[in-house]
Amino acid sequence: MTKKQSIIRRGPLEYSKIKWLKYFSVVFFIVLYAPIINLIIFSFNDSRLNIVWRGFTIKYYVKALQNETLILSFINSLSIAFISTMISTLIGLSAAICLWKFNFRLKTYYDLSLLVPIIIPEICMGVAMLIFFNSVHWPVFTIWPLNLSEIIIAHISFSFPFVVIIIRARLGNLNKSLIEASKDLGATEWITFRYVIFPFIKPALIASSLLTFILSLDDFIITFFTSGPNNITLPVKIYSMVRFGVSPEINAASTILIMIVIISTVLIIKFLNYEKDLK
C-alpha cells in the first residue's frame, strides 16, 4: 500500500479520506440496512416461499388487513402507545420540574432510582411485572382500555424515566433570570410555568413523547411477559407468526410497523432541530 503518498495527499486529520476506512463503512452500512430493505422489498413479492422475486403484489398487505387478530393487535398497540405516552409524559414532566427546581435530602438517590429501569435487562423487568400482577391478583377487565392496563402500566414504568432525562437536559439550558424577571413582574408559579417554562421546553416535550411512543410501540420483551392471550400487541403477534416460519404476511405487518417508527423518527429529528434554532 502506498501509505506515504496517501498521507501526503490528505491533511493529517482528514481521516474521512482514508480509502479503507471509507470502504469499510460502506460495507458496514450495507450490512446494517440490507436485511431490513430486503424485508420491505419481499413484502411486495408475489410468492409464498419468499426466496425468489416473482413480481410485485400488495396482496399480503390486503391479507394482513383482513387478518382480524392482526388488526386487533395493531389497535391494541396503538392504544397502549397513546395512553402510556400521555401518562408518562405528564409524570416525567412533573418529576423533571421537581428535580430541576428543588433541593432535597434524598435527591441523588431519587435521581439514581430513575436510571434503574433503563439499565436493568428488559427480561428482568418483564418477569417482575408478571410476578407483580399475579401476586396482587390484578383484576381482569373486559372494557377497553382497562383490559390493557397491565401492559400500559409496564410501559409507563420503563418510558417515563426517558422523559425525565430529556426534559431535564432542556431545563438545564433555561436562563434562570427569565424566571426571576417573570416573578419580579408579579407572575405566580403557574403563570411563570405557562408562559416562560412551558414554551421553552415544548420541543423537548414533543420529542420525548414521540420517543415514548416509539418505545411503547416497539417493545416486545416486557409486553410478552405482561400480555395475556386476549390482549396481545403487534410485536407479540408478529413473534407468534415468526415461530411458524418466514412468510410474506409477517414482512407486510413488519413493514407497517417500521414505517410508523420512521415517520415518528423524522418528526423527532425535526423537533430537535427546531430546538437548535432556538439557541
Added chain:
Amino acid sequence: MDSWKVKKKFFTFSIIPGFAWIMVFFFLPLAFVWIMSFGEKSNIIDVVITGTLDNYTRAFDRVYFKVLAHSFLISLITTFICLIISLPIAFLISFSSRRIKTFLMILIILPFWTNLLIRTYSLIAILRTEGHVNKILEFLWIKINNVLLFLGIYDGQLTPNEFIPLNLLYNNFSVIFGLVYIYIPFMIIPIYVVLDKFDKSYIEASLDLGAGQIKTLFKIIIPLIYPGIISGVLLVLIPCLGSFVTPDLLGGSNSQMIGNVIERQFKSANDWPFGAALSFLLIYITIGLILIHSLFSKKIVEEKIL
C-alpha cells in the same frame, strides 16, 4: 434551586407522581421477584416462601452453569466484535463534514429504533439455507467452477460437484451475528459522543512530534476516549447477557442463553421461583458491572487530578 421547605405544596405535588410510580410499579415488583426467588413450588400454581437458597444453588448446577458460562462467552465475543467495528466507524463519522455527520448519525439511529424482533426476523431471510448469503456464495461457486473448467484445471475432483449451502442459521455464529447486528449502535453512539468532543489538536501534536498513526491511536486517542469505550462496552454487554429474542429465533438447541432459560421457567416449565432467582442473578451481575464501571471512572478522575 430552592429548598423544598420554601414551597412545600408545590414540592409535594411535583414529586409524588414520579416517586410513587417508580416505587409501586417498579421497585415493588422487583421486591416481589426477590422474595419469590426464596420460594418453593408447593403445587402447580402455588408458591410458598420458605427462605430456601435452593433456587440459587440450582443455578450453579452443571446444566445451568454451562448456560450461564455460555451466555457470558457469547456476550463477551459480541461486545469485542462490536468494539472492533465501532471504533473505525465512530472515527470516520466524527471526522466527516458537518452535513455528512448528521446524515450518518441518522443512519445509525434509525435501525436502533426499529423493532428488535423485526430486525432479528429480517436476518433469518438473509442467513437461512436458501437465503441471500448462500445464494451469492452459490453464484460465485458456479462462476469460479466455470472459469476453472474453461482453463482446463477443473476435473471435478477439486471441489464437490454440487454447491453445499453453508449452515449459517441456528448455531452460535448466527446468535453472535444477530447480537452484533442489533446492539452495535449502543457501542458506536457513546464512542462517537466522546470522540466528537475531544480536542483534535492532540492528534496533530502527536503526529507533529513524530509518532506514527498507530502509535497515536494507542497512546493518545484510545486513552482519551476510554470513558466512551467503557460505557459502550456496558451498554452492549448488559442487554446481551439478558437477551432472549435473538438466541430464541436465531440460535439452535446448543446456543441457548440465560434469557431463554428464564423465559422457559415462566412460559412453559412453570417454575417461577427458579426463574425469579435467575432474573435476580442477572440483576446482581448488572449491578456488579456498573459498580466496577464507577470504580474505574473514579480512578480515571483521580489520576487526571494528580
